Amino acid sequence: MTMRAKCPRCGKGRLFDGFLAVAKTCPRCGLDYAEFDTGDGAAVFIILIAGFVIVGAVLYVEVHYQPPYWVHAVIWLPLAILLPLLLLRPFKSWLIAQQYKHKAREGRLDK
Numbered sequence: 001m002t003m004r005a006k007c008p009r010c011g012k013g014r015l016f017d018g019f020l021a022v023a024k025t026c027p028r029c030g031l032d033y034a035e036f037d038t039g040d041g042a043a044v045f046i047i048l049i050a051g052f053v054i055v056g057a058v059l060y061v062e063v064h065y066q067p068p069y070w071v072h073a074v075i076w077l078p079l080a081i082l083l084p085l086l087l088l089r090p091f092k093s094w095l096i097a098q099q100y101k102h103k104a105r106e107g108r109l110d111k
Contacts, residue, residue, distance in 0.1 A: 003090040007031055008100035015093050022096070036099045037106075042092040050083045 007013035013026035015033070022033050058076055061067065098104070 003094055005089060005093040008097040015096065016089070020089060020092060022092075031100075033096070035105070036096045038092050038095040038099070042088055042095050046084050046087045046091055050080070050087065054080055054083065 005015045007015060007026040007029060009031045010026060010029040013023075013028035013031075015023060015026075017023045022036070024034065025032050054076060057079075058072065061075070062072070
């Protein structure tokens with residue numbers, strides 16, 4: 001349910017209005033999504049994960065096959081664009097589901 005961009009409470013309502021824009025509430029159960037904020041967390045993790053995968057693959061191909069630079073460009077540029085785009089939405093929905101599951105809230109100082 002978490003990776004399918006569904007509501008973390010009911011598992012049926014959609015989580016996003018657009019590609020990455022989180023909806024205001026769940027259309028099924030009415031859960032207010034305003035309390036969840038992933039910020040740039042999903043993007044940072046995806047950059048690190050995609051960078052690790054792509055750089056490792058580039059180094060492997062270069063060491064073992066030594067193709068010309070244009071082959072690298074044809075292979076790795078589309079992958080560098082598609083991999084983060086494919087991973088970002090599921091990872092953002094996973095972070096929101098984890099915030100819901102663990103009842104994460106904004107930090108507060110008790111007075």
